[in-house]
Each structure stands twice: as C-alpha cells, then as structure tokens.
Amino acid sequence: MYEKIIKTDLGADVKIIDLRTDTISRPTQEMKEAMYIAEVGDDVYGEDPTVTELERRSAELLGKEDALFVASGTMANLIAIMVHCSQRGCEIISGDKAHTYRLEQGGTAQIAGVQTAPVKNKDDGTFSLDELREKIRKNPDMHEPITSLIIVENTHNLCGGKALPLDWLEKVSSIAAEHNIPVHMDGARLMNAAVFLKVTPRRVVRDVDTVCFCLSKGLGCPVGAVLAGSTDFITKSRRIRKVLGGGWRQAGVLAAAGLVALDTMIDRLRIDHDHAFKIAKAISCLNSNICEVDLGSVNTNIVMISFIHPSFTPADFAARLAETKEEDSIKVSVRIGIRQGAKGKGFTRLVTHWEITEEDVNLCIAKIVMVIREFEKRTISKL
Template sequence: MLYEIANGHQKGRTVGYSNGSFSNGVSNGTATSNGYSNGHEEHPVVDLRSDTISKPTQAMRDAMYLAPVGDDVYGEDPTVNLLIQKACELLGKEDGILVPSGTMANLIAIMVHCRERGSELICGDNSHTFKFEQGGPAQIAGVQQALVKNLDDGTFCLEEMKSKIRVDPDCHEPTTSLIIVENTHNICGGKVLPLSWLDELTSISKSYKIPVHMDGARIMNAAVALNVPVNRIVKDIDTVCFCLSKGLGAPIGSLLLGSTQFIQRATRVRKALGGGMRQSGIIAAAGLVALDSMIGRLKIDHDRTLKIARAISDFQSDLFKVDLKSVQTNILMVYLDAKRVTVSEFLKRLYEVKDADEVKVHLRATTLNSNSARFVLYWEITEKDVDLAIGKLKLVVKEFEDKLKM
C-alpha cells in the first residue's frame, strides 16, 4: 500500500514508499565469492583494485525494480526524497541532493561556497580534490587551491593551515573561501581523521568565518572504525558528501548534505553541471538499502583487510612491507622497495597465473604512486577470497625475493 511521509526538511516534497519494496537483506560476510571468471580468465579473479567495483546486492536490485519514481529535478521523486530524509537524519543535516558522483558533489560544494571569482580553498596536498578530480576547482569553478602538507594520518598541521588563510586580502590576493578535509583519507591508506583534530579545525574555521566541507566518500567506514554515530563526525562540518557506490555497494550515486539555503544553491549548480536526473528513484532505492543494511557490516571489510595486512607482515619481507598500526579501515597500502621492484612488475605478477603456481588466482590491485600498491575490500570479498589473496601474495613476494638473491 502506498503512503506518504511528510518531508519536514524540504517543503513541497512528498515521499511515496511501497511497503515491502525495500528489503534490508544482505549477506553479512557470506556473499558469493567475487573470485569469478569474467569470460577471459580460466582461474578465479579476486579484484581488490577499489570498492567502486562492488556490485549491488540482490536486495538492491529488487528495490530498484520496485521503486516508486517521479521527476527529481522537480523534487517529485518519492524514493529520492526518502533517501535524502534518511541521510539527513543520519548525519544531522537539514537537506541534501543526490548526484551521480563524489567528484560532482565536491565540485558543487566548491562552487556554492566559493561564489566570487578569485576565491581560494585550502586542502591537503594529497587530497582527492586536488589530485584526482582533474583540477575541477580551477578548470570549471575558477577556484585556486592552496595546499597544506598532509601528514601520514590524513590530517595536516593546523598552524600551517592558519598561515594559508588570507585575512583582509588586498586587491592582489584571492579570498580564502573554504577549507576541505577528506575522511577517510584515500592516499594515506584509509585513515580516519581524529575527532579531536576535527573539533580543533572547525573551531579555527569558525573564528575566521570560513566554511568547512568534508569529502566523506568513505565516511561510513570512518564511523564504523571509530564506533561513533556518523553525525558526531560532521557535527560542526558545514557540508559533507558521501558515496553510495563504494563500500556501501550501491551501483551509482553520492549525496551532498548541508543547510537548506546551501542545498537550494547546490541544486542550481547541479543543473548547470548536468547532474539533474529525472526518475532517479531507481538509483536512490539501492541507496536506501545501503543505508539500512550495509553500514554495520563494513567492520567485516575492515577485519579482512587487517587479516591480509597481518599475513604480509608475517612474511617479514625486506622488499614488501605494511604498517599494521595504520590499517584502520578497508584500504591497505603495501609499500615496496622501488629501487629493486617496480609497482608495475608487482601488480603484473599478482594478476598473472603460471602453470607452476601453487595458488592459481588472478589477484588485482592498483597503485597511486611509485612505491606502493593499494588493496581495497568490499562486501563481495569473502573469507575464501582473502585466503586466495594471501596465498598469491605469499607466492609472489617469495618469488621476487628469491630472484633478487640470485
């Protein structure tokens, strides 16, 4: 039976919801192995390149099929409205919009906060916004980025940040209009930003009347790792975005949340960027299942990531190392001696299967720089996949070490 839920945070929107349409079911850690053949490989594939390659659960597919839909550009898609309502309640924000990607969400936030030409934002030098979004702030928004050095834990020195803030800039200078933080921090290996650091940062930003945006693509991983409600993490953050399509397993979409006034402006910018989607309740339905059933199980991914890290540490290799203390969520960085082994050689051998290999599996990973390989876990990676990955890593590490001893 269809019924309506008054959407208190967005006047004029209604939420239609078919009772029973949105199953919360998900295999909690016993998913079908992703070690499947994709039509080209004879042997299993364990793909740990990114959690973005995760596929929707059956519950998500069922919900997408049954989702009530409308025109979201007009604010009339009931499933999108319900998703926004749930996300706002979860994170303690007034309003939100659904967009195709985290990159678009970040760009919209930048364009709304940095409304004047000649604006400048402050972010870490290893932030996703700076490194992996094609210079969008400059290319599209006309916003300059002032960089502070990211520390190993994903934070940066707040004194250095303060030195970058332009107080009463004269006509030669840009205007400091925004500070961006990333949580969890991708390049730093899935690090969770400490709450005390965030509290101090937002206290400083408020004293300068500069808003803070959090690129929270994996913020649910951060909340699970800290064992705190996610609204605690963003309680003093002005705007935040998070991805539905990474560890949460939905096929597409990110949410951008903030004040009602901010979202009104963000909705206009979304339209200009081509991000206004019509019957997007089909996408939002998977997001509802994600929020209902995929957050708590992220700890399974974290535990399995740590299991792989401990195994590599136990190899006691001089060539390949991990920092166990830094493994906090679902991202594992394996550091190698780049003077003796290249990342490309390592990744190629992990994927390659030879007749003499005792463990016959194609293991996929990726790299973000010249001295490390990145492994990322998600809901489809099972205990069997983890054991296969460990076996292949042990084989390859020993092979490289034996080769260099010759």
C-alpha cells in the first residue's frame, strides 16, 4: 500500500495517500526477491541473460522481431525518433497533446534535431485523419522538411488515459503506408489500453512499426521501459542508446523486476481501472457546481477532474486535499491527506496504481466529497 502514517504536532495519526501518478508505486515483494537473485552480466557486451530474456519476452508479447531494455519511456521515444529520422531536415507528426511534444523537454528538437508538426488531439486521444493527410509533405521541395514519422500515444495521458480505438490505428497505419512513413506508438501505459480493450498487447500494436511501453508505471517496476520493432530497428536503437548514456552494465537486477511484471502485473491492471472509475463515479454523482468528471471518458487508471466554477482552481482543490485539519477525522473517520497533481488550467488528475487498496479508495472518496461540499458552501456564502 502506498501510504504514509505520520505524526502531527497534535500527536494524531495522519494517513497520506498518493495519487499523483503511477510512477511512484514501489516494486512488489516478488520483484524484490527476483532482483536479489537475478543472474547478471555486462549488457553492453550482450552478456546479461536476464536482460536478454526480458527483451525476448517483450518482443514475443508485442509480436515484434526484437526489443531493447532502456532506462525510461522518454529515452525510448527519443531513440525511436532518432532512428526513424536519421537525416537532417526531418519532421514528425504528432498530436498537440502528445507526451513527446508537450512533456519531454522538446528532446525531439533539442537532441534529435527534428521538427514536430502537431495536429489537434480530440478528447479521445485521436486526431483527424484528414488533418493528418494535410500535414504529410508529399514530394517536398528544397524549402520543406521531410515527413519521416507519425507518433501516436496509447493510452493518452493528457486526454485522461484514453485507449485509442483499434480501427482508428488501422486507418493511421494505412495512410502512413501510402506515403512509406513509419508509425511509432508511445505506449507508456500500453498494457492499460490492452486490458481496457480486452485484447492482447500484440493486437493493440499490430498496426504500428515500433512501440515502447513503461515498466515503471502501472506495472510497478522501479525503473525501465522497453522499445520494440524490427531487428534492424533495434540494432540501430542499441547504438543510439549508447550515445545517450543508456548502456546498461549488470542491468539484470532491474530486468528481473520487468520479468515479474510481465507475469503478474498486466491482468491486475483491471483493479486499478475499477478503483479509478469508483472515484470518478462518486464525483460525478455529486452533480456539483464546483467540478465535474466525464464518467464516460474514464477508460483506465486516470481520473481527470474539470473545474467549472471560476472561484476555485485546481491548486485550491489540491491544497485542501493535502491539508489534514483536526476536524476532518469527524467527517472522514481518519485524518487523511491526498496527494495529486494539478496538470493544467482548469483541471487536475488522480492516478491509481497497485498500492492503492479498496480501503484507500473509500477514504479518498470520503475526503474528496467532503472537500467539494466545503467549496460548494463557500460558493453559496459568496452569493
């Protein structure tokens, strides 16, 4: 359970539940034991058997020829971009809310030297196929960059953890194939998408050329991501990984946790999804004039809360959720602080993960409902 029990100045116990993101979850006991006994070697020389096995298993799971264990999803995406966009003057097409475009320090331009042509993301994480066609540069002249890659994100972070429709992915792939352009999937939470869609991970990534997924988010590993694609793509990716400082040595210690995750952590993501939906439903049922949740948009483990009253902001909400007043225990039965991340103007985000229990969810709901009702009373008092 990801929680902390702390003592306040008043001597009372306070329970802190962390819903900022799923990256803060700690490895399971089974992962720790596997890491302790892992067989290791120098992976730069291709001599770490545990890393090799993780890469083999991951490629098999995704239906790709080969895979590469890397430090993070950000590194995996950057490597993919650098391999696909190997000449100067390349351009990629991605959604305007894409992680690679918004939340990776502009590494596409900063390190890879690649320009991004954004297309507007819809609420479901997709983008217009007509706009995609318009963005592709057909037979560019000497004044234009060269369209070299299309990136999709699944699940889509800033669109609330949406799983991309499989038929839409097939259409994107078809358009890309018309122009001989590869498609890369930023699948940081790919396994969440597979569980929500009730299909295999292999099916989710069938229509993309390359894909990465994080081990360190919902799968609970301490660190790491996997990048997969053709054998030639991974050979080139391994070289790029080295220049980025990502050459592992005895990385089997980390890869061992990844192997446990593939065996034990994918199917159980449904629990995280159910927990997120339960929180979202409790907020939705309030019919509050302060904030709202689009219940139909909650696909996986992310709850996006929109603020509809101008007097209150996501920062106000976050501060009160984290605050543990003495009188809170009367309304919630225990003094509880909730950590969450305000991610943008007018909305905030809650993310469930494997260390959040049913009891934690119930306590969170009680605290959230209490805070929303408090805000509503303040609104009435201002009239």
